[in-house]
Amino acid sequence: MPAFPQKFNSTVSHWQQTNRGPTSLWNHGRDAPLPTEVVDYVIIGAGATGASLAYHLSRPGGAAEGKSIVIVDAKDVASCASGRNGGHVPAQTWQMMTPFMAPLEEGGAGLTAEEVVDVILFEQDNLALVESIVQKERIDADFKKAPRFEVLINPESAAENARLHRLFTSTVERMPKHRGRSLPVKIISNPAEAKKVSRVNNALAVNLTQAGSWHPHRGVTALMRLALESKVSDVKFFSWTPVAGFTEQTDGTVSVDCGARGTLTARNLIIGTSAYSHHLLPELENVLTGYRLQAGLVTPPATYAGAQALKGTYAIEEGSYLIQTPTSGLVFGPYASVANSRGLATPKEMYGVEDDSLTTAPWRSWLSTYCPKTFGGWGPEVPGEGLTKVWSGIICHSVDHIPLVGPLPGRKGVFMAAGYSGQGMALIVNITRGLAHQLKTCQWDDETMPRCFEITQARLERAKRALQPRDYPVGGLSFTAPTVNDEARL
Numbered sequence: 148m149p150a151f152p153q154k155f156n157s158t159v160s161h162w163q164q165t166n167r168g169p170t171s172l173w174n175h176g177r178d179a180p181l182p183t184e185v186v187d188y189v190i191i192g193a194g195a196t197g198a199s200l201a202y203h204l205s206r207p208g209g210a211a212e213g214k215s216i217v218i219v220d221a222k223d224v225a226s227c228a229s230g231r232n233g234g235h236v237p238a239q240t241w242q243m244m245t246p247f248m249a250p251l252e253e254g255g256a257g258l259t260a261e262e263v264v265d266v267i268l269f270e271q272d273n274l275a276l277v278e279s280i281v282q283k284e285r286i287d288a289d290f291k292k293a294p295r296f297e298v299l300i301n302p303e304s305a306a307e308n309a310r311l312h313r314l315f316t317s318t319v320e321r322m323p324k325h326r327g328r329s330l331p332v333k334i335i336s337n338p339a340e341a342k343k344v345s346r347v348n349n350a351l352a353v354n355l356t357q358a359g360s361w362h363p364h365r366g367v368t369a370l371m372r373l374a375l376e377s378k379v380s381d382v383k384f385f386s387w388t389p390v391a392g393f394t395e396q397t398d399g400t401v402s403v404d405c406g407a408r409g410t411l412t413a414r415n416l417i418i419g420t421s422a423y424s425h426h427l428l429p430e431l432e433n434v435l436t437g438y439r440l441q442a443g444l445v446t447p448p449a450t451y452a453g454a455q456a457l458k459g460t461y462a463i464e465e466g467s468y469l470i471q472t473p474t475s476g477l478v479f480g481p482y483a484s485v486a487n488s489r490g491l492a493t494p495k496e497m498y499g500v501e502d503d504s505l506t507t508a509p510w511r512s513w514l515s516t517y518c519p520k521t522f523g524g525w526g527p528e529v530p531g532e533g534l535t536k537v538w539s540g541i542i543c544h545s546v547d548h549i550p551l552v553g554p555l556p557g558r559k560g561v562f563m564a565a566g567y568s569g570q571g572m573a574l575i576v577n578i579t580r581g582l583a584h585q586l587k588t589c590q591w592d593d594e595t596m597p598r599c600f601e602i603t604q605a606r607l608e609r610a611k612r613a614l615q616p617r618d619y620p621v622g623g624l625s626f627t628a629p630t631v632n633d634e635a636r637l
């Protein structure tokens with residue numbers, strides 16, 4: 148059953164609210180006729196995945212040089228997760244070693260230490276790539292590279308931190324392709340210093356690394372606009388064009404059913420539909436699952452404004468992801484495991500949900516009290532300060548926690564990139580660079596793209612046997628291991 152048109156009206160995020168001017172792409176191509184000739188690359192989905200892939204494909208020397216690209220979306224550019232996230236362009240640390248190395252049957256990713264290192268360094272490369280594209284293309288999306296405060300508040304996590312760091316560095320040194328690489332980091336293990344540096348009341352240790360933040364709606368819109376303005380590819384985008392399904396034809400093309408809007412014929416079809424992918428690809432049922440998170444915008448009191456503003460992005464264990472925007476305050480929200488363990492929603496109420504039209508009282512209450520409780524010396528909020536906006540969004544969780552990238556087994560000419568499990572901004576620009584390269588060379592010859600992202604039949608079958616998110620114990624140890632794990636992701 149197709150997910151679109153949806154029966155509800157989505158909430159509007161801070162980012163979607165503040166990008167309505169003439170440079171945005173609302174309603175782009177909404178009433179234009181779809182092309183009737185065969186298109187070289189049809190991309191379904193105009194979130195970060197679709198926009199960034201179109202950007203990479205349409206660069207000089209890219210796979211689509213001299214060729215055509217059509218992007219269709221059921222709604223507008225960045226209307227789903229890409230326009231409703233935390234704005235954090237993170238890059239994870241060795242804290243991911245524990246949950247990613249935990250067996251699949253226990254809710255982990257079942258990766259080797261080497262595979263986890265591949266993923267962590269790939270995210271570092273993603274951050275550098277986002278920064279370089281923003282600079283090269285002069286993208287006006289408030290991108291800022293800043294310190295990332297990974298704040299540990301759990302005594303076990305703080306105690307494990309040094310061991311995991313050693314495991315990470317020794318694994319890097321064992322791997323010839325990564326030898327010599329490291330993360331920019333300062334580890335603060337003295338609780339008093341951790342508290343002072345982070346300003347988080349119950350901090351026990353801090354890993355001070357680097358991350359980025361940006362206005363994701365403006366960033367994704369800019370990538371789409373750069374693709375549309377390509378001088379070497381013919382790129383078209385049609386908003387409000389829901390795809391009901393597709394059929395692989397005997398002549399090697401793929402016929403894409405856009406309902407009342409018409410039919411597209413593609414030489415290559417790339418699916419960037421994130422949490423909604425299983426509607427088009429039934430084989431991904433129980434491999435990719437959508438879940439709803441809620442996020443908010445807080446206007447801080449003067450104690451956290453001006454020279455006193457937070458100096459970086461945050462990943463606070465058993466708490467929140469958080470960024471400091473240049474002028475609007477803080478954007479943040481609880482991690483899925485926090486939402487479950489604090490009773491904001493049970494896994495059954497969160498997983499499988501595709502409705503982003505509402506926010507709920509427990510989340511609003513958590514969001515309105517989190518900053519005063521967490522940050523030292525926050526002080527009283529006068530009217531107009533504190534929580535000013537709340538929205539919801541749907542994340543695409545991959546049951547083995549890592550993305551699915553590349554050709555779909557058993558299909559011809561059909562590719563995808565999805566399943567970032569809440570890490571999209573940390574991965575997408577680099578993943579779509581790699582996918583665009585694959586579409587050119589027709590092989591997995593990019594050494595930097597983690598091979599564990601590949602979609603194989605064996606992986607799909609294994610993933611279906613994995614612990615399903617709805618069955619994660621609430622606040623339990625499998626998905627919510629007693630380390631920062633998924634909580635430090637965003």
Ligand SMILES: Cc1cc2nc3c(=O)[nH]c(=O)nc-3n(C[C@H](O)[C@H](O)[C@H](O)COP(=O)(O)OP(=O)(O)OC[C@H]3O[C@@H](n4cnc5c(N)ncnc54)[C@H](O)[C@@H]3O)c2cc1C
Nearest residue numbers: 192194195196221227228229232233235390421540571572
């Ligand atoms: C509240 C929240 C906070 C988050 N915070 C962060 C963060 O701080 N950092 C981070 O790294 N990640 C974060 N994420 C995750 C991140 O936003 C996602 O991983 C990322 O945006 C996924 O991008 P996407 O393009 O694959 O999917 P989406 O942005 O969801 O785009 C998918 C697109 O496909 C379209 N579509 C679906 N089905 C069809 C169809 N049948 N026909 C046509 N179009 C279709 C949809 O309309 C949509 O536009 C957060 C997510 C949420 C919800």
